[in-house]
Amino acid sequence: xxxxxxxxxxxxxxxxxxxxxxxxxxxxxxxxxxxxxxxxxxxxxxxxxxxxxxxxxxxxxxxxxxxxxxxxxxxxxxxxxxxxxxxxxxxxxxxxxxxxxxxxxxxxxxxxxxxxxxxxxxx
Amino acid sequence: xxxxxxxxxxxxxxxxxxxxxxxxxxxxxxxxxxxxxxxxxxxxxxxxxxxxxxxxxxxxxxxxxxxxxxxxxxxxxxxxxxxxxxxxxxxxxxxxxxxxxxxxxxxxxxx
Numbered sequence: 001x002x003x004x005x006x007x008x009x010x011x012x013x014x015x016x017x018x019x020x021x022x023x024x025x026x027x028x029x030x031x032x033x034x035x036x037x038x039x040x041x042x043x044x045x046x047x048x049x050x051x052x053x054x055x056x057x058x059x060x061x062x063x064x065x066x067x068x069x070x071x072x073x074x075x076x077x078x079x080x081x082x083x084x085x086x087x088x089x090x091x092x093x094x095x096x097x098x099x100x101x102x103x104x105x106x107x108x109x110x111x112x113x114x115x116x117x118x119x120x121x122x123x
Numbered sequence: 124x125x126x127x128x129x130x131x132x133x134x135x136x137x138x139x140x141x142x143x144x145x146x147x148x149x150x151x152x153x154x155x156x157x158x159x160x161x162x163x164x165x166x167x168x169x170x171x172x173x174x175x176x177x178x179x180x181x182x183x184x185x186x187x188x189x190x191x192x193x194x195x196x197x198x199x200x201x202x203x204x205x206x207x208x209x210x211x212x213x214x215x216x217x218x219x220x221x222x223x224x225x226x227x228x229x230x231x232x233x234x
Contacts (some may be wrong), residue, residue, distance in 0.1 A: 034156050039166075044215060044225050044226070044227050045164070045166075045172065045215055045217070045225045045228075046225065047217075047222075047224075047225075061222065061223065062222065083153035085163055095171055095172070097172075100177060103154075103160060103219055103220065105219060105220065105221055105222050105223065106219045106223035107161055107163055107219060107223065108160050108177055108178075108219040108220060109174055109177035109178075109181075109183065110162070110164075110172075110174055111174045111177075111183055111184070113171035113173065114171065115171060116171055
């Protein structure tokens with residue numbers, strides 16, 4: 001049974017960068033389809049991007065292209081997300097999630113979720 | 124992007140009664156492999172989202188059989204045959220045929 005444990009809450013300044021990590025246990029790390037999503041206050045869910053470690057190439061939502069990097073570290077079974085040039089609108093709870101599968105556009109059937117990481121962007 | 128529209132936005136329910144949520148997409152979600160790339164998720168208060176349904180009608184592991192998904196193309200429905208108090212939360216549909224987009228959510232609460 002795959003489990004995902006995320007890093008702790010963050011308070012960031014506008015213009016800075018965010019790094020959030022997600023440790024994977026209980027399954028073959030390199031073959032998992034691992035994703036990052038977020039939920040801003042009063043907003044719905046939004047997918048940011050994902051990666052399958054064995055392939056090593058991340059897939060990003062278009063509106064985050066150039067501002068986000070997702071990497072997988074096989075030595076620690078951890079997937080990390082960096083979001084740069086933070087603004088107040090990036091205040092959200094960030095989730096990592098494992099998907100059952102993936103299309104060329106993104107994941108489907110996200111069946112295991114991390115506990116969420118609260119990120120606040122404020123001066 | 125494909126726009127996902129859920130209705131209703133709010134759904135007061137009575138325990139033991141059925142409930143239904145609609146999700147419509149601005150484009151067909153039917154792939155030529157025969158699958159509709161439509162998921163349903165439930166986010167209970169204070170918890171991470173959980174997967175209920177994928178491929179429009181496939182129940183995820185451990186999901187009670189009172190939850191069912193139906194539909195194809197652009198019109199989809201999530202049904203709860205007999206609502207239980209533990210079913211309260213926000214329900215989201217999500218498509219992954221073109222990029223990934225979510226519906227705005229349906230808040231289910233007990234009357």
